[in-house]
Amino acid sequence: MRVGITDIAARAQVSEATVSRVINRRQGVSRKTRDAVEQAMAELGYERTTQGRLVAVVTDHVSNPFFADVAERIESALAPHGLKTVLCPAFAGGVEQEYDFVSSLVDKGIAAVVFLSASNTVEGADTEAYELLRQRRVPYVGVNGEFADGVAVPVFSTDDLLAAELAVDHLYRLGHRRIGMASGPAGNRPADRRVQGFLAAMSRRGIEDAERWVIRQSYTVEGGQAAVAPLLELGATAVVAASDWMALGAIRGIRRHGRSVPQDVSVVGYDGTAVTEFTDPPLTTVRQPADRLALEVGRSVLALVGNRDVPAGELLFDPELVVRASTAPAPAGG
Template sequence: MNLPTVLVNARIPRLAFATVSTDDGAAAEQALPHLHQLGHRRIGMLMGPADHIPSQRKLAAARALLERLGTPLSDEMIVNGLYSLESGQAGGSRLFGNGATAVVCASDPLALGAVRAARRAGLRVPQDVSVVGFDDSALMSLHRAASDDGPPADRGDGPDGHRALLSQIAGTAAGGDELLFEPELVLRGSTGPVAA
Protein backbone atom coordinates (compact mmCIF):
# COMPACT_ATOMS: atom_id res chain seq x y z
CA MET A 1 0.00 0.00 0.00
CA ASN A 2 3.12 2.24 0.19
CA LEU A 3 2.14 3.72 3.55
CA PRO A 4 4.97 5.39 5.49
CA THR A 5 5.81 3.05 8.37
CA VAL A 6 8.26 3.04 11.27
CA LEU A 7 8.92 -0.09 13.33
CA VAL A 8 9.84 0.23 17.01
CA ASN A 9 12.36 -2.08 18.73
CA ALA A 10 13.12 -4.54 15.94
CA ARG A 11 13.63 -4.66 12.20
CA ILE A 12 11.78 -7.29 10.16
CA PRO A 13 14.37 -8.39 7.58
CA ARG A 14 11.95 -9.04 4.72
CA LEU A 15 10.24 -5.64 5.08
CA ALA A 16 11.99 -2.40 4.14
CA PHE A 17 10.53 -0.28 6.95
CA ALA A 18 12.40 2.35 8.91
CA THR A 19 13.25 1.12 12.39
CA VAL A 20 14.02 2.90 15.67
CA SER A 21 15.47 0.65 18.36
CA THR A 22 18.10 0.19 21.03
CA ASP A 23 21.34 -1.57 20.15
CA ASP A 24 20.48 -4.71 22.12
CA GLY A 25 23.87 -6.28 21.45
CA ALA A 26 25.61 -3.26 22.93
CA ALA A 27 23.42 -3.55 26.04
CA ALA A 28 24.63 -7.11 26.64
CA GLU A 29 28.20 -6.04 25.88
CA GLN A 30 27.99 -3.46 28.69
CA ALA A 31 26.31 -5.58 31.37
CA LEU A 32 28.31 -8.79 30.97
CA PRO A 33 31.86 -7.38 31.22
CA HIS A 34 30.76 -5.44 34.31
CA LEU A 35 29.59 -8.67 35.96
CA HIS A 36 32.63 -10.58 34.70
CA GLN A 37 34.95 -7.97 36.26
CA LEU A 38 33.13 -8.50 39.55
CA GLY A 39 34.12 -12.19 39.37
CA HIS A 40 30.84 -13.67 38.14
CA ARG A 41 31.29 -16.73 35.91
CA ARG A 42 27.83 -18.30 36.28
CA ILE A 43 25.82 -15.55 34.62
CA GLY A 44 22.21 -16.29 33.73
CA MET A 45 20.26 -14.64 30.93
CA LEU A 46 16.57 -14.00 31.69
CA MET A 47 15.11 -13.09 28.30
CA GLY A 48 11.71 -12.38 26.80
CA PRO A 49 9.98 -14.84 24.44
CA ALA A 50 12.36 -16.90 22.29
CA ASP A 51 10.94 -15.40 19.08
CA HIS A 52 11.28 -11.78 20.30
CA ILE A 53 13.98 -10.08 18.22
CA PRO A 54 15.43 -7.79 20.95
CA SER A 55 15.87 -10.83 23.22
CA GLN A 56 17.48 -12.76 20.35
CA ARG A 57 19.93 -9.89 19.79
CA LYS A 58 20.87 -9.68 23.47
CA LEU A 59 21.32 -13.44 23.70
CA ALA A 60 23.46 -13.67 20.53
CA ALA A 61 25.75 -10.91 21.81
CA ALA A 62 25.94 -12.56 25.25
CA ARG A 63 26.89 -15.93 23.73
CA ALA A 64 29.65 -14.39 21.61
CA LEU A 65 31.04 -12.24 24.42
CA LEU A 66 31.03 -14.96 27.08
CA GLU A 67 32.71 -17.32 24.62
CA ARG A 68 35.49 -14.74 24.13
CA LEU A 69 35.79 -14.31 27.91
CA GLY A 70 36.28 -18.07 28.29
CA THR A 71 33.00 -18.73 30.12
CA PRO A 72 30.61 -20.07 27.46
CA LEU A 73 26.89 -19.64 28.12
CA SER A 74 25.27 -23.00 28.86
CA ASP A 75 21.63 -23.75 28.08
CA GLU A 76 20.82 -24.08 31.79
CA MET A 77 21.79 -20.41 32.20
CA ILE A 78 19.14 -19.21 29.69
CA VAL A 79 15.47 -18.75 30.52
CA ASN A 80 12.86 -17.30 28.17
CA GLY A 81 9.60 -15.93 29.51
CA LEU A 82 7.08 -13.15 29.31
CA TYR A 83 7.91 -9.56 30.20
CA SER A 84 6.34 -9.62 33.64
CA LEU A 85 7.28 -9.60 37.30
CA GLU A 86 5.85 -13.12 37.74
CA SER A 87 7.84 -14.48 34.81
CA GLY A 88 10.96 -12.82 36.20
CA GLN A 89 10.40 -14.45 39.57
CA ALA A 90 9.90 -17.90 38.02
CA GLY A 91 12.89 -17.50 35.70
CA GLY A 92 15.06 -16.05 38.45
CA SER A 93 14.22 -18.99 40.73
CA ARG A 94 15.25 -21.40 38.01
CA LEU A 95 18.51 -19.58 37.25
CA PHE A 96 19.50 -19.20 40.91
CA GLY A 97 18.59 -22.86 41.40
CA ASN A 98 20.97 -23.71 38.55
CA GLY A 99 23.77 -21.86 40.31
CA ALA A 100 23.69 -18.43 38.67
CA THR A 101 25.54 -15.82 40.73
CA ALA A 102 24.32 -13.00 38.47
CA VAL A 103 21.36 -12.56 36.13
CA VAL A 104 21.04 -10.20 33.16
CA CYS A 105 17.37 -9.52 32.42
CA ALA A 106 15.80 -8.32 29.16
CA SER A 107 13.50 -5.88 31.00
CA ASP A 108 13.15 -4.15 34.32
CA PRO A 109 9.98 -6.07 35.33
CA LEU A 110 11.93 -9.31 34.76
CA ALA A 111 14.76 -7.92 36.91
CA LEU A 112 12.40 -7.00 39.74
CA GLY A 113 10.96 -10.52 39.55
CA ALA A 114 14.49 -11.95 39.73
CA VAL A 115 15.19 -9.82 42.81
CA ARG A 116 12.02 -11.18 44.39
CA ALA A 117 13.13 -14.75 43.54
CA ALA A 118 16.50 -14.13 45.17
CA ARG A 119 14.88 -12.84 48.35
CA ARG A 120 12.48 -15.78 48.52
CA ALA A 121 15.48 -18.10 48.19
CA GLY A 122 17.17 -16.34 51.12
CA LEU A 123 19.70 -14.59 48.87
CA ARG A 124 20.68 -10.95 49.26
CA VAL A 125 21.14 -8.57 46.32
CA PRO A 126 23.99 -7.65 45.73
CA GLN A 127 25.84 -9.45 48.55
CA ASP A 128 24.94 -12.97 47.34
CA VAL A 129 23.73 -12.48 43.77
CA SER A 130 23.69 -9.62 41.24
CA VAL A 131 20.84 -8.55 38.95
CA VAL A 132 20.85 -6.23 35.91
CA GLY A 133 17.67 -5.06 34.15
CA PHE A 134 17.02 -3.32 30.86
CA ASP A 135 15.09 -0.11 30.03
CA ASP A 136 16.03 1.96 33.09
CA SER A 137 12.38 2.47 33.94
CA ALA A 138 11.22 4.58 36.87
CA LEU A 139 10.72 1.33 38.81
CA MET A 140 14.47 0.77 38.88
CA SER A 141 15.28 4.16 40.35
CA LEU A 142 12.90 3.33 43.20
CA HIS A 143 14.56 -0.05 43.72
CA ARG A 144 18.21 1.00 43.23
CA ALA A 145 18.75 -1.81 40.71
CA ALA A 146 21.26 -1.63 37.86
CA SER A 147 19.73 -1.27 34.42
CA ASP A 148 20.79 -0.79 30.82
CA ASP A 149 18.82 2.15 29.50
CA GLY A 150 17.30 2.34 26.05
CA PRO A 151 16.81 5.36 23.83
CA PRO A 152 16.86 8.51 25.96
CA ALA A 153 13.25 9.66 26.39
CA ASP A 154 12.39 7.96 23.11
CA ARG A 155 11.25 4.42 22.42
CA GLY A 156 10.46 5.16 18.79
CA ASP A 157 7.15 6.79 19.55
CA GLY A 158 8.98 9.98 20.54
CA PRO A 159 10.77 12.61 18.46
CA ASP A 160 13.06 10.29 16.49
CA GLY A 161 10.26 7.91 15.52
CA HIS A 162 8.13 10.86 14.47
CA ARG A 163 10.98 12.41 12.46
CA ALA A 164 11.57 9.13 10.64
CA LEU A 165 7.89 8.90 9.76
CA LEU A 166 7.65 12.56 8.68
CA SER A 167 10.79 12.17 6.53
CA GLN A 168 9.16 9.28 4.70
CA ILE A 169 5.99 11.29 4.15
CA ALA A 170 8.08 14.17 2.77
CA GLY A 171 10.04 11.76 0.57
CA THR A 172 13.40 12.73 2.11
CA ALA A 173 14.25 9.36 3.73
CA ALA A 174 14.43 5.81 2.52
CA GLY A 175 12.00 3.38 4.12
CA GLY A 176 14.63 0.86 5.25
CA ASP A 177 16.82 3.10 7.43
CA GLU A 178 17.52 1.82 10.94
CA LEU A 179 18.30 4.17 13.82
CA LEU A 180 20.05 2.37 16.70
CA PHE A 181 20.41 4.03 20.09
CA GLU A 182 23.48 3.27 22.18
CA PRO A 183 22.41 2.18 25.69
CA GLU A 184 24.21 3.16 28.87
CA LEU A 185 24.68 0.94 31.91
CA VAL A 186 23.26 2.71 34.98
CA LEU A 187 24.66 1.25 38.22
CA ARG A 188 22.55 1.70 41.33
CA GLY A 189 23.36 -1.03 43.84
CA SER A 190 22.12 -4.41 42.57
CA THR A 191 25.51 -5.69 41.44
CA GLY A 192 28.48 -6.62 43.55
CA PRO A 193 31.49 -8.93 43.68
CA VAL A 194 30.76 -12.64 43.44
CA ALA A 195 30.23 -14.15 46.90
CA ALA A 196 33.13 -16.26 48.15
Protein backbone atom coordinates (compact mmCIF):
# COMPACT_ATOMS: atom_id res chain seq x y z
CA MET A 1 0.00 0.00 0.00
CA ARG A 2 1.36 3.40 -0.97
CA VAL A 3 2.21 5.65 1.97
CA GLY A 4 1.12 9.27 1.63
CA ILE A 5 1.47 12.55 3.49
CA THR A 6 -1.84 11.96 5.30
CA ASP A 7 -0.53 8.68 6.75
CA ILE A 8 2.69 10.30 7.93
CA ALA A 9 0.84 13.26 9.47
CA ALA A 10 -1.42 10.90 11.40
CA ARG A 11 1.47 8.81 12.68
CA ALA A 12 3.53 11.88 13.72
CA GLN A 13 0.44 13.77 15.00
CA VAL A 14 1.24 16.89 13.00
CA SER A 15 -0.39 18.72 10.10
CA GLU A 16 0.04 17.67 6.48
CA ALA A 17 1.64 21.06 5.79
CA THR A 18 4.30 20.29 8.39
CA VAL A 19 4.98 16.92 6.79
CA SER A 20 5.32 18.61 3.41
CA ARG A 21 7.89 21.05 4.81
CA VAL A 22 9.90 18.21 6.33
CA ILE A 23 9.77 16.11 3.15
CA ASN A 24 10.97 19.08 1.12
CA ARG A 25 13.54 19.98 3.81
CA ARG A 26 12.23 23.50 4.21
CA GLN A 27 12.69 25.77 7.22
CA GLY A 28 10.04 26.63 9.81
CA VAL A 29 9.93 23.26 11.58
CA SER A 30 11.40 22.67 15.04
CA ARG A 31 14.03 19.99 15.58
CA LYS A 32 11.65 17.95 17.78
CA THR A 33 8.84 18.04 15.21
CA ARG A 34 11.20 17.27 12.34
CA ASP A 35 12.52 14.25 14.27
CA ALA A 36 8.98 12.98 14.85
CA VAL A 37 8.08 13.27 11.16
CA GLU A 38 11.32 11.62 10.05
CA GLN A 39 10.68 8.76 12.46
CA ALA A 40 7.14 8.32 11.17
CA MET A 41 8.44 8.25 7.57
CA ALA A 42 10.95 5.55 8.51
CA GLU A 43 8.37 3.45 10.36
CA LEU A 44 5.92 3.62 7.47
CA GLY A 45 8.59 2.96 4.84
CA TYR A 46 8.06 6.26 3.04
CA GLU A 47 10.66 7.18 0.40
CA ARG A 48 11.05 10.75 -0.77
CA THR A 49 10.42 11.27 -4.46
CA THR A 50 13.50 12.34 -6.39
CA GLN A 51 11.81 13.90 -9.38
CA GLY A 52 13.13 17.37 -10.15
CA ARG A 53 15.51 17.53 -7.17
CA LEU A 54 18.93 19.15 -7.23
CA VAL A 55 22.21 17.71 -6.01
CA ALA A 56 24.91 20.29 -5.34
CA VAL A 57 28.46 19.30 -6.29
CA VAL A 58 30.84 21.59 -4.41
CA THR A 59 34.45 21.78 -5.59
CA ASP A 60 37.27 24.30 -5.86
CA HIS A 61 39.02 22.49 -8.74
CA VAL A 62 36.69 23.22 -11.64
CA SER A 63 39.56 23.82 -14.05
CA ASN A 64 41.15 20.45 -13.26
CA PRO A 65 39.96 17.89 -15.85
CA PHE A 66 39.83 15.11 -13.24
CA PHE A 67 37.26 16.89 -11.07
CA ALA A 68 35.30 18.04 -14.11
CA ASP A 69 35.22 14.41 -15.26
CA VAL A 70 34.01 13.14 -11.86
CA ALA A 71 31.32 15.82 -11.68
CA GLU A 72 30.10 14.90 -15.16
CA ARG A 73 30.03 11.21 -14.28
CA ILE A 74 28.03 11.92 -11.10
CA GLU A 75 25.51 13.81 -13.22
CA SER A 76 25.26 10.83 -15.58
CA ALA A 77 24.66 8.46 -12.68
CA LEU A 78 21.91 10.58 -11.12
CA ALA A 79 20.07 11.95 -14.18
CA PRO A 80 18.14 8.72 -15.00
CA HIS A 81 16.63 8.89 -11.51
CA GLY A 82 15.28 12.42 -11.79
CA LEU A 83 18.13 14.12 -9.98
CA LYS A 84 20.04 17.01 -11.55
CA THR A 85 23.41 18.26 -10.40
CA VAL A 86 24.40 21.90 -10.02
CA LEU A 87 28.11 22.71 -9.89
CA CYS A 88 29.15 25.03 -7.06
CA PRO A 89 32.71 26.35 -7.56
CA ALA A 90 34.13 27.33 -4.16
CA PHE A 91 37.53 28.47 -5.37
CA ALA A 92 40.74 28.19 -3.35
CA GLY A 93 39.10 26.28 -0.53
CA GLY A 94 36.48 29.00 -0.11
CA VAL A 95 34.59 27.74 2.94
CA GLU A 96 32.46 30.89 3.02
CA GLN A 97 31.50 30.30 -0.59
CA GLU A 98 30.53 26.73 0.28
CA TYR A 99 28.23 27.95 3.02
CA ASP A 100 26.70 30.57 0.72
CA PHE A 101 25.92 27.87 -1.86
CA VAL A 102 24.51 25.46 0.71
CA SER A 103 22.37 28.03 2.52
CA SER A 104 21.03 29.39 -0.78
CA LEU A 105 20.11 25.98 -2.17
CA VAL A 106 18.82 24.24 0.94
CA ASP A 107 15.42 25.95 0.63
CA LYS A 108 15.11 25.07 -3.07
CA GLY A 109 14.30 21.41 -2.59
CA ILE A 110 17.92 20.33 -2.70
CA ALA A 111 18.25 16.57 -2.30
CA ALA A 112 21.90 16.14 -1.33
CA VAL A 113 25.37 17.68 -1.45
CA VAL A 114 28.59 16.15 -2.77
CA PHE A 115 31.79 17.75 -1.46
CA LEU A 116 34.20 16.95 -4.28
CA SER A 117 37.67 17.55 -2.81
CA ALA A 118 36.42 20.77 -1.24
CA SER A 119 36.52 21.75 2.46
CA ASN A 120 36.35 18.06 3.36
CA THR A 121 40.01 17.82 2.34
CA VAL A 122 41.20 20.69 4.57
CA GLU A 123 42.31 20.23 8.17
CA GLY A 124 40.49 22.60 10.52
CA ALA A 125 37.93 23.75 7.95
CA ASP A 126 34.82 25.54 9.19
CA THR A 127 31.95 23.08 9.78
CA GLU A 128 29.05 25.54 9.48
CA ALA A 129 27.84 24.19 6.13
CA TYR A 130 27.81 20.59 7.41
CA GLU A 131 25.92 21.61 10.53
CA LEU A 132 23.28 23.38 8.45
CA LEU A 133 22.83 20.29 6.28
CA ARG A 134 22.43 18.04 9.32
CA GLN A 135 19.89 20.39 10.85
CA ARG A 136 17.84 20.35 7.68
CA ARG A 137 18.21 16.57 7.16
CA VAL A 138 19.99 17.03 3.83
CA PRO A 139 22.42 14.13 3.27
CA TYR A 140 25.95 14.79 2.09
CA VAL A 141 28.93 12.74 1.01
CA GLY A 142 32.59 13.45 0.36
CA VAL A 143 35.15 12.58 -2.29
CA ASN A 144 38.87 12.27 -1.45
CA GLY A 145 38.71 13.50 2.13
CA GLU A 146 36.96 12.83 5.42
CA PHE A 147 35.11 15.71 7.04
CA ALA A 148 36.75 18.09 9.49
CA ASP A 149 34.09 17.72 12.18
CA GLY A 150 34.64 13.97 12.45
CA VAL A 151 30.99 13.12 11.75
CA ALA A 152 30.73 9.69 10.13
CA VAL A 153 29.25 10.14 6.66
CA PRO A 154 30.02 8.28 3.41
CA VAL A 155 33.35 9.29 1.87
CA PHE A 156 34.85 7.82 -1.30
CA SER A 157 38.58 8.25 -1.80
CA THR A 158 41.45 7.06 -3.91
CA ASP A 159 44.04 5.20 -1.82
CA ASP A 160 46.76 7.87 -1.71
CA LEU A 161 49.19 5.63 0.19
CA LEU A 162 49.00 3.04 -2.57
CA ALA A 163 49.29 5.75 -5.23
CA ALA A 164 52.62 6.90 -3.78
CA GLU A 165 53.85 3.32 -3.54
CA LEU A 166 53.05 2.69 -7.20
CA ALA A 167 54.94 5.80 -8.31
CA VAL A 168 58.01 5.18 -6.15
CA ASP A 169 58.13 1.48 -7.04
CA HIS A 170 58.04 2.28 -10.77
CA LEU A 171 60.91 4.76 -10.49
CA TYR A 172 62.95 2.56 -8.17
CA ARG A 173 62.69 -0.34 -10.61
CA LEU A 174 64.06 2.01 -13.29
CA GLY A 175 67.15 2.53 -11.14
CA HIS A 176 66.28 5.90 -9.58
CA ARG A 177 67.37 6.50 -5.98
CA ARG A 178 67.31 10.29 -5.77
CA ILE A 179 63.55 10.59 -6.03
CA GLY A 180 61.85 13.85 -5.07
CA MET A 181 58.20 14.67 -4.42
CA ALA A 182 56.31 17.81 -5.43
CA SER A 183 53.30 17.70 -3.12
CA GLY A 184 50.32 19.89 -2.32
CA PRO A 185 50.11 22.21 0.71
CA ALA A 186 50.32 20.94 4.29
CA GLY A 187 46.93 20.53 5.93
CA ASN A 188 45.37 19.19 2.73
CA ARG A 189 44.44 15.60 3.57
CA PRO A 190 45.16 14.02 0.17
CA ALA A 191 48.50 15.84 -0.05
CA ASP A 192 49.44 14.79 3.48
CA ARG A 193 48.57 11.19 2.76
CA ARG A 194 50.53 11.16 -0.48
CA VAL A 195 53.55 12.47 1.41
CA GLN A 196 53.01 9.82 4.07
CA GLY A 197 52.85 7.14 1.37
CA PHE A 198 55.94 8.55 -0.35
CA LEU A 199 58.00 8.52 2.85
CA ALA A 200 56.87 4.98 3.66
CA ALA A 201 57.67 3.75 0.15
CA MET A 202 61.15 5.30 0.26
CA SER A 203 61.81 3.90 3.73
CA ARG A 204 60.85 0.39 2.61
CA ARG A 205 63.59 0.69 0.01
CA GLY A 206 66.23 1.77 2.47
CA ILE A 207 66.11 5.51 1.74
CA GLU A 208 65.88 7.00 5.22
CA ASP A 209 66.35 10.73 4.55
CA ALA A 210 63.30 11.04 2.30
CA GLU A 211 61.84 14.03 4.19
CA ARG A 212 64.34 16.38 2.56
CA TRP A 213 63.13 15.23 -0.85
CA VAL A 214 59.58 16.51 -0.23
CA ILE A 215 58.67 20.03 -1.42
CA ARG A 216 55.23 21.47 -0.65
CA GLN A 217 53.56 23.78 -3.14
CA SER A 218 50.15 24.61 -4.62
CA TYR A 219 48.25 22.17 -6.85
CA THR A 220 49.07 24.16 -9.99
CA VAL A 221 51.45 24.20 -12.93
CA GLU A 222 53.28 27.07 -11.24
CA GLY A 223 53.45 25.09 -8.00
CA GLY A 224 55.03 22.15 -9.79
CA GLN A 225 57.54 24.39 -11.50
CA ALA A 226 58.51 26.06 -8.22
CA ALA A 227 58.84 22.72 -6.40
CA VAL A 228 61.22 21.20 -8.93
CA ALA A 229 64.00 23.81 -8.54
CA PRO A 230 65.14 22.74 -5.03
CA LEU A 231 64.78 19.08 -6.03
CA LEU A 232 67.16 19.60 -8.95
CA GLU A 233 69.60 21.30 -6.60
CA LEU A 234 69.54 18.14 -4.48
CA GLY A 235 70.36 16.13 -7.58
CA ALA A 236 66.98 14.49 -8.12
CA THR A 237 66.75 12.22 -11.16
CA ALA A 238 63.01 11.63 -10.73
CA VAL A 239 60.00 13.57 -9.43
CA VAL A 240 56.70 12.24 -8.09
CA ALA A 241 54.07 14.96 -8.44
CA ALA A 242 50.85 15.14 -6.40
CA SER A 243 48.78 16.08 -9.46
CA ASP A 244 49.08 16.01 -13.24
CA TRP A 245 49.09 19.82 -13.27
CA MET A 246 52.06 19.86 -10.89
CA ALA A 247 53.78 17.24 -13.05
CA LEU A 248 53.40 19.40 -16.15
CA GLY A 249 54.82 22.35 -14.19
CA ALA A 250 57.72 20.17 -13.08
CA ILE A 251 58.49 19.27 -16.69
CA ARG A 252 58.50 22.94 -17.64
CA GLY A 253 60.80 23.74 -14.71
CA ILE A 254 63.16 20.90 -15.55
CA ARG A 255 63.49 22.15 -19.12
CA ARG A 256 64.07 25.72 -18.00
CA HIS A 257 66.99 24.40 -15.96
CA GLY A 258 68.50 22.95 -19.13
CA ARG A 259 67.52 19.36 -18.42
CA SER A 260 65.42 17.01 -20.50
CA VAL A 261 62.53 14.67 -19.64
CA PRO A 262 62.94 11.75 -19.29
CA GLN A 263 66.63 11.49 -20.31
CA ASP A 264 67.86 13.52 -17.31
CA VAL A 265 64.83 13.55 -15.01
CA SER A 266 61.76 11.29 -14.98
CA VAL A 267 58.37 12.64 -13.91
CA VAL A 268 55.26 10.83 -12.62
CA GLY A 269 51.92 12.64 -12.29
CA TYR A 270 48.73 11.90 -10.38
CA ASP A 271 45.04 11.96 -11.44
CA GLY A 272 45.31 10.34 -14.87
CA THR A 273 43.09 12.56 -16.96
CA ALA A 274 42.85 11.94 -20.71
CA VAL A 275 44.92 15.03 -21.59
CA THR A 276 48.07 13.45 -20.13
CA GLU A 277 48.18 11.06 -23.09
CA PHE A 278 48.79 14.02 -25.42
CA THR A 279 51.35 16.08 -23.49
CA ASP A 280 55.01 16.35 -24.51
CA PRO A 281 56.15 13.82 -23.52
CA PRO A 282 53.03 11.77 -22.78
CA LEU A 283 52.87 11.67 -18.98
CA THR A 284 53.38 8.61 -16.82
CA THR A 285 50.76 9.02 -14.11
CA VAL A 286 48.86 7.29 -11.34
CA ARG A 287 45.25 7.27 -12.48
CA GLN A 288 42.42 7.83 -10.03
CA PRO A 289 39.38 5.60 -10.77
CA ALA A 290 37.00 8.43 -11.69
CA ASP A 291 34.39 6.03 -13.05
CA ARG A 292 34.17 3.91 -9.89
CA LEU A 293 34.27 6.90 -7.56
CA ALA A 294 31.41 8.62 -9.40
CA LEU A 295 29.36 5.42 -9.59
CA GLU A 296 29.56 4.85 -5.82
CA VAL A 297 28.81 8.51 -5.10
CA GLY A 298 25.73 8.25 -7.31
CA ARG A 299 24.54 5.04 -5.66
CA SER A 300 24.99 6.49 -2.19
CA VAL A 301 23.21 9.74 -2.99
CA LEU A 302 20.24 7.83 -4.41
CA ALA A 303 20.07 5.64 -1.32
CA LEU A 304 20.35 8.56 1.09
CA VAL A 305 17.70 10.57 -0.74
CA GLY A 306 15.43 7.52 -0.50
CA ASN A 307 16.00 7.29 3.30
CA ARG A 308 17.97 4.07 2.95
CA ASP A 309 21.01 3.32 5.05
CA VAL A 310 24.46 3.78 3.55
CA PRO A 311 27.63 2.65 5.37
CA ALA A 312 29.41 5.62 6.91
CA GLY A 313 33.16 6.12 6.90
CA GLU A 314 35.76 6.20 4.16
CA LEU A 315 35.81 3.69 1.31
CA LEU A 316 39.14 3.47 -0.52
CA PHE A 317 39.55 2.74 -4.24
CA ASP A 318 42.74 1.43 -5.83
CA PRO A 319 44.52 3.68 -8.34
CA GLU A 320 46.35 2.42 -11.43
CA LEU A 321 49.84 3.20 -12.72
CA VAL A 322 49.81 4.26 -16.40
CA VAL A 323 53.33 4.15 -17.87
CA ARG A 324 54.09 6.51 -20.74
CA ALA A 325 57.11 8.40 -22.06
CA SER A 326 57.90 10.80 -19.16
CA THR A 327 59.80 8.11 -17.23
CA ALA A 328 62.95 6.22 -18.24
CA PRO A 329 65.90 4.41 -16.62
CA ALA A 330 68.00 6.58 -14.33
CA PRO A 331 70.94 8.30 -16.01
CA ALA A 332 74.44 7.02 -15.25
CA GLY A 333 75.19 7.53 -11.57
CA GLY A 334 71.51 8.23 -10.83
